[in-house]
Amino acid sequence: MKVTIVGAGNVGATCADVISYRGIASEVVLLDIKEGFAEGKALDIMQCATNTGFNTKVSGVTNDYSKTANSHVVVVTSGIPRKPGMTREELIGINAGIVKSVVENVLKYSPEAIILMVSNPMDTMSYLALKSLGIPKNRLIGMGGALDSSRFRTYLSLALDRPVNDISAMVIGGHGDTTMIPLTRLASYNGIPVTQFLSEEVLEKVAADTMVGGATLTGLLGTSAWYAPGASVAYIVDSILNDQKKMIACSVYLEGEYGQNDICVGVPCIIGKNGVEEILEIDLNEKEKALFAKSADAVRVMNEALKTILA
Ligand SMILES: NC(=O)C1=CN([C@@H]2O[C@H](COP(=O)(O)OP(=O)(O)OC[C@H]3O[C@@H](n4cnc5c(N)ncnc54)[C@H](O)[C@@H]3O)[C@@H](O)[C@H]2O)C=CC1
Numbered sequence: 001m002k003v004t005i006v007g008a009g010n011v012g013a014t015c016a017d018v019i020s021y022r023g024i025a026s027e028v029v030l031l032d033i034k035e036g037f038a039e040g041k042a043l044d045i046m047q048c049a050t051n052t053g054f055n056t057k058v059s060g061v062t063n064d065y066s067k068t069a070n071s072h073v074v075v076v077t078s079g080i081p082r083k084p085g086m087t088r089e090e091l092i093g094i095n096a097g098i099v100k101s102v103v104e105n106v107l108k109y110s111p112e113a114i115i116l117m118v119s120n121p122m123d124t125m126s127y128l129a130l131k132s133l134g135i136p137k138n139r140l141i142g143m144g145g146a147l148d149s150s151r152f153r154t155y156l157s158l159a160l161d162r163p164v165n166d167i168s169a170m171v172i173g174g175h176g177d178t179t180m181i182p183l184t185r186l187a188s189y190n191g192i193p194v195t196q197f198l199s200e201e202v203l204e205k206v207a208a209d210t211m212v213g214g215a216t217l218t219g220l221l222g223t224s225a226w227y228a229p230g231a232s233v234a235y236i237v238d239s240i241l242n243d244q245k246k247m248i249a250c251s252v253y254l255e256g257e258y259g260q261n262d263i264c265v266g267v268p269c270i271i272g273k274n275g276v277e278e279i280l281e282i283d284l285n286e287k288e289k290a291l292f293a294k295s296a297d298a299v300r301v302m303n304e305a306l307k308t309i310l311a
């Protein structure tokens with residue numbers, strides 16, 4: 001199976017690395033506009049093969065979309081990342097134009113591909129890609145909830161001082177500092193609600209830390225994170241290519257689910273060989289429903305901004 005990753009920067013190269021060493025795809029193509037950059041990253045990753053034991057073929061190209069032909073999955077990481085003090089939403093002016101031209105080129109050579117959107121502001125970039133390409137909605141997946149949920153689980157694990165893989169928890173809503181909704185009420189430690197172990201005050205701090213998880217890392221690193229984002233993309237690609245039907249919170253197009261229409265925002269989905277195979281409508285309480293509606297409103301404001309930016 002072939003995976004193309006557009007943007008060979010921090011996130012794109014990490015995706016290629018994780019997908020390769022875990023043997024998720026047989027072929028990975030990295031594409032970037034910077035001359036020679038994707039070629040260099042691909043060679044470097046390929047030269048890990050003997051010492052980490054994978055056989056994935058990794059290649060890099062400078063802006064030559066013909067080399068991406070017939071990809072099963074295309075991951076879009078092209079665009080600028082934020083700097084400390086910025087929001088993801090501030091990236092829209094530059095990233096909207098990049099994402100639009102990238103996905104149009106991608107589709108020319110891989111008309112059946114499932115597109116995995118990473119570039120920020122991710123919910124709006126997902127909406128932009130879906131609307132400008134007119135592809136079926138099951139083929140457009142925005143990556144945000146997988147990462148936000150892994151951060152939520154990490155902070156819960158630190159608060160509980162228990163192994164992270166014993167913890168189950170999910171973040172839905174927009175992929176923004178103020179739009180994420182960590183579902184604390186439903187988080188569990190081996191099936192036992194975490195509310196039995198952690199005080200309300202601690203849980204509130206865990207939720208707040210999760211929401212600004214990306215901003216915290218941006219402050220520490222000077223640019224946004226890449227290891228966990230790359231691993232989160234690989235997790236979704238694995239579920240698609242190996243038809244694992246994992247339940248993953250992803251930004252997908254809603255038509256009535258959760259009371260929302262004509263928007264891409266994070267909800268629990270079943271991800272398999274057809275991309276988004278099902279949207280799960282879980283029971284939210286009144287407070288969670290109100291947060292979800294507010295989150296969707298904020299994403300909608302960004303979607304509206306596309307009209308002026310791309311005019
Ligand atoms: N959805 C999510 O959870 C996450 C989203 N992101 C977003 O992913 C994007 C990439 O982040 P990084 O990899 O850290 O940035 P980066 O700057 O390291 O890499 C971006 C790459 O895109 C390339 N690029 C720019 N325009 C292009 C075009 N037209 N065609 C092909 N390549 C092009 C650049 O040359 C650069 O190599 C950012 O928008 C960032 O905000 C980052 C982490 C998580």
Ligand SMILES: O=C([O-])CC(=O)C(=O)O
Nearest residue numbers: 082088214215218224225
């Ligand atoms: O924080 C950022 O700008 C990048 C991102 O989306 C994340 O790491 O969650």
